[in-house]
Amino acid sequence: MKLLLYIGSRTVSMLLTLLVVSALIFLIINLPPGDYLTNQLAELRATGQEAGVAKAEFLRHEYALDQPLWRQYLIWLGAAPGPHGFNGLLQGQFGWSFEFSAPVSEIVGEALWLTILLNLSTIVFVYVMALTLGVIAAVKARSWIDYTTAFIGYLGLATPNFLLALILFYYGHKYLDLPIGGLMAPEFENEPMSFEKARSILAHLIIPTFVVGTAGAAAMMQRLRASLLDELSRPYVETAIAKGMPPARMLVKYPLRAALNPFVADIGTLLPAMISGSVLVSVVLGLQTIGPALLTALKTQDQFLAAFILVFVAFLTLIGTLVSDVLLAMLDPRIRIGEKRK
Incomplete structure (x- = not known):
């Protein structure tokens, strides 16, 4: 019985720790200035590719990259509604890979x-x-x-x-x-x-x-x-x-x-x-x-x-x-x- 109680308490502690770690990971990843789409936008504007600029701007809004960082995290986690409602990790959606142009899953x-x-x-x-x-x-x-x-x-x-x-x-x-x-x-x-x-x-x-x-x-x-x-x-x-x-x-x-x-x-x-x-x-x-x-x-x-x-x-x-x-x-x-x- 003590073993089961211990496993239960450690599981709760583990989930809370994972929540804190996920926030730190998201923060650290975003510490360098810009992101994938920001860098792409700068390159597209420099070469005058307006169609590409419009698409990149659309993706920034589609994946809430135009929101404050704290809100981006909550949307990615699935704890706050984004452009498509609650659609994050908690709902089994891992996000979109811009480099590979495919869902992370x-x-x-x-x-x-x-x-x-x-x-x-x-x-x-x-x-x-x-x-x-x-x-x-x-x-x-x-x-x-x-x-x-x-x-x-x-x-x-x-x-x-x-x-x-x-x-x-x-x-x-x-x-x-x-x-x-x-x-x-x-x-x-x-x-x-x-x-x-x-x-x-x-x-x-x-x-x-x-x-x-x-x-x-x-x-x-x-x-x-x-x-x-x-x-x-x-x-x-x-x-x-x-x-x-x-x-x-x-x-x-x-x-x-x-x-x-x-x-x-x-x-x-x-x-x-x-x-x-x-x-x-x-x-x-x-x-x-x-x-x-x-x-x-x-x-x-x-x-x-x-x-x-x-x-x-x-x-x-x-x-x-x-x-x-x-x-x-x-x-x-x-x-x-x-x-x-x-």
Whole structure:
């Protein structure tokens, strides 16, 4: 019951936080002078294209860009009526992309799901690699195994993602016949999901997952190793071994469980870090994620497209934080949900 109440209160807090974050995102995007249509209007007037000027002026009114900034935000959010009534995020309308001349929902439609899929596969890769190598490095501390895993970790942290993408782009295809470019074969784009399309997506996920997840796995492995080494030096470990508990069982039941706290807490920051870290990788490998669209939107001041993508990333951050908080409460009996400190 306490867990359900906690999840409910955290959900309300998450929605309020998302509201504040969306307002800040909209404000920051509009801090540079002008917008997409203002820049276009200046260019059209300079070249004397009156027909284009009339169309741009019509679009400014159509999407309420001629309104004060606070009202633009409320209309985009769907909390205030615009030229077409209440027609914003709350009503499922994400706005219009001026750069691509299409609704934002069409631009990011399939890209959102592919982004989520890529990041979920990356998170699984990060946690499996970090947990395995971190535990081995801590148990075999100051041995050749520890030094080898440390070298792998430092190599992962030091190698830029885009450089690693280029290396695997060439050698992965040459020696392992791995598909390169995109997250599916070209013939499956804009096609409904099928077994062959799913298989193509999974094959194309191998290189991006490894590239995006390498740095995160290396950093988490080092944190887990340090945390587990600290737990293994505590007196209760020697007591458990002295009482005859098998080392493997003792490791899993006590030190590893206690050392997992920061490991689990990283879920909240891992999701947005994966998305931001995959932008250049997506451009290099031609991935159909929201990364290239975000980069284009920010460069061209396509405010509705950029704002939606950034709000989506903020939403993933809050979801990850909620998941990590709940898992921590279930993992560590020292954390009491809903209990006030006396």
